[in-house]
Amino acid sequence: MTNVSVRKMTVMDAPGVHAVELESFATPWTLESFIAEMTQNPNAYYLVAETDEIIGFAGLWHIADEGHITNVAVKQKARGRGTGETLLVALIEQARQxxxxAMTLxxxxxxxxxxxxxxxxxxxYAGTRxxxxxxxxxxxxxxxLELEGDE
Structure with missing residues (x-):
C-alpha cells in the first residue's frame, strides 16, 4: 500500500466519500445522509483513507458501550492493498479510545x-439476519469483536 493516511472525516469530505459509496454499494447512502451524520449525529465517528484523493472510509456509531460499524468501503482501484484493514484497525483503536x-457489524x-x-x-461470526x-x-x-481485555 502506498502512502495512505487515515484521518477523521469532515463535512468537506462528503462528496469524495459519497463517490466511494456509490461505487461500492447496491443501495448507497445519499450525500445528504453523510452530511447529516457529520453535522447532526454526535455519536457518529467516521474516518477517511486518502492518497491524493479519498480512496476509502469507515464509520462507527457509538451506542451505549458498543460500537456499530455502519459502513466500510474502498474504491475499486484501491482494493486488495490493505486500505480496508488500515481503516478497520484505526476504527478499532477509536472504539478503544x-x-x-465491543463492536458489531x-x-x-x-x-x-x-x-x-x-x-x-x-x-x-455470531449469526445471520x-x-x-x-x-x-x-x-x-x-x-x-470484544474489546475488553483483548490487548
Whole structure:
C-alpha cells in the first residue's frame, strides 16, 4: 500500500466519500445522509483513507458501550492493498479510545473478502439476519469483536 493516511472525516469530505459509496454499494447512502451524520449525529465517528484523493472510509456509531460499524468501503482501484484493514484497525483503536466494550457489524454473506478481513482482525461470526439487504433479500452475517481485555 502506498502512502495512505487515515484521518477523521469532515463535512468537506462528503462528496469524495459519497463517490466511494456509490461505487461500492447496491443501495448507497445519499450525500445528504453523510452530511447529516457529520453535522447532526454526535455519536457518529467516521474516518477517511486518502492518497491524493479519498480512496476509502469507515464509520462507527457509538451506542451505549458498543460500537456499530455502519459502513466500510474502498474504491475499486484501491482494493486488495490493505486500505480496508488500515481503516478497520484505526476504527478499532477509536472504539478503544471511546471506552467501548465491543463492536458489531453486518456484512453480506456473499462478501467473502470482507468476511475474511473481519475474521483476521478478530471479529467472530455470531449469526445471520435473514433477508437483511433490500436490493436482493440477501442474508447478512453478524460479527462481534470484544474489546475488553483483548490487548
Amino acid at each position: 471511546l471506552g467501548l466494550r 453486518e456484512v453480506r454473506v456473499s462478501n467473502t473478502p470482507a468476511r475474511t478481513l473481519y475474521e483476521k482482525l478478530g471479529f467472530l 435473514k433477508r437483511y439487504y433490500q436490493d436482493n433479500n440477501e442474508d447478512a452475517a453478524i460479527y462481534w
